[in-house]
Amino acid sequence: MRDVSLNPVRPLVTDLTNLTELAWLDDRAIAPALVTLTSGATRVVVAPEVGGALAAYYESTPEGALHWLRPATQAAFDERDPLRMASFPLFPYCNRIRDARFEFGGGTVDLSGNDLRFAHALHGNAWRHPWQVGACTESSVELHFEHTPDPQQPGDWPFRYRAQQRIELVGGALHVALSAQNLGDRPMPFGMGHHPYYPRTAQTRVYANVQRMWHADADVLPTHLGPHPAVEALRHGMSPDAFALDNNFANWSREATIAWPDEHRQLTMTADTPFDHLVVFAPANDAQLCVEPVTNTTDCFNAVDMQEQVGGCVLEPGEEIAATLTWTPRKG
Missing domain, CATH: 2.70.98.10 (Beta-galactosidase; Chain A, domain 5)
Structure with a gap:
């Protein structure tokens, strides 16, 4: 059983279709349940179900996401592969x-x-x-x-x-x-x-x-x-x-x-x-x-x-x- 105790304004998400913050993924992407952390313009996307990995760490800018770690690809999500996440x-x-x-x-x-x-x-x-x-x-x-x-x-x-x-x-x-x-x-x-x-x-x-x-x-x-x-x-x-x-x-x-x-x-x-x-x-x-x-x-x-x-x-x-x-x- 997964123990989920989350602030309502930061729910776990599975449907990424409307998450413009995750724009490095295909707009049709479906991923495992994710947690997105925010601080100002900075974002960290966490993939608990994929080995407790980080999926992305980036700054949201007018020109798009400025990545500090290599972001996970859709294939990494599809195959639940921590080796292709940002870090694990x-x-x-x-x-x-x-x-x-x-x-x-x-x-x-x-x-x-x-x-x-x-x-x-x-x-x-x-x-x-x-x-x-x-x-x-x-x-x-x-x-x-x-x-x-x-x-x-x-x-x-x-x-x-x-x-x-x-x-x-x-x-x-x-x-x-x-x-x-x-x-x-x-x-x-x-x-x-x-x-x-x-x-x-x-x-x-x-x-x-x-x-x-x-x-x-x-x-x-x-x-x-x-x-x-x-x-x-x-x-x-x-x-x-x-x-x-x-x-x-x-x-x-x-x-x-x-x-x-x-x-x-x-x-x-x-x-x-x-x-x-x-x-x-x-x-x-x-x-x-x-x-x-x-x-x-x-x-x-x-x-x-x-x-x-x-x-x-x-x-x-x-x-x-x-x-x-x-x-x-x-x-x-």
């Missing part, structure tokens, strides 16, 4: 786990079989399920997801936990507070993050103060931490076309800026600890660009002897963790 939450780990298995608590955690599209477990399980809607105002909404292991489902995450997002507009800035609690009676390995996609143009630049990069193999799994020309490029404003990247970066300052200098605007993302790791996904000859704040590197659960370098943590029974991400736009 990552619980209870970020990125890949090699061969979908790792050792923990004296046994093997086998996550294989839950998604045959991927050879390695990917992004946890919260993005694969609908989220419940909690308290909602004109400018904020709370989303909740609770996972109980299903022994009959191959590759199901074998630990019980609760996750929450509080998504809020403050002025033009977007705040996403993420939290989780171990609801089980045994320790649980854990990590979290968000997976934002940004508009990518020929003039886009990414700024981030990072120290080293995790080099990766053909399966995009980390092999070693070391120098790379992208480290220096990010400090001075890296073009997404400069390298073919799908890599973790270490020791970032928890601040990154995506700039569109030809459009005279930029978006700065800041993160609380323990979002101490940064992923940059900028594939060659592709329109995608992600700059992702995460608490753990790829395959961290299989690198138990490198905890300080790979992040992640273990939540004891009943233990909670919380941290906030903020995106602040600027024009001019």
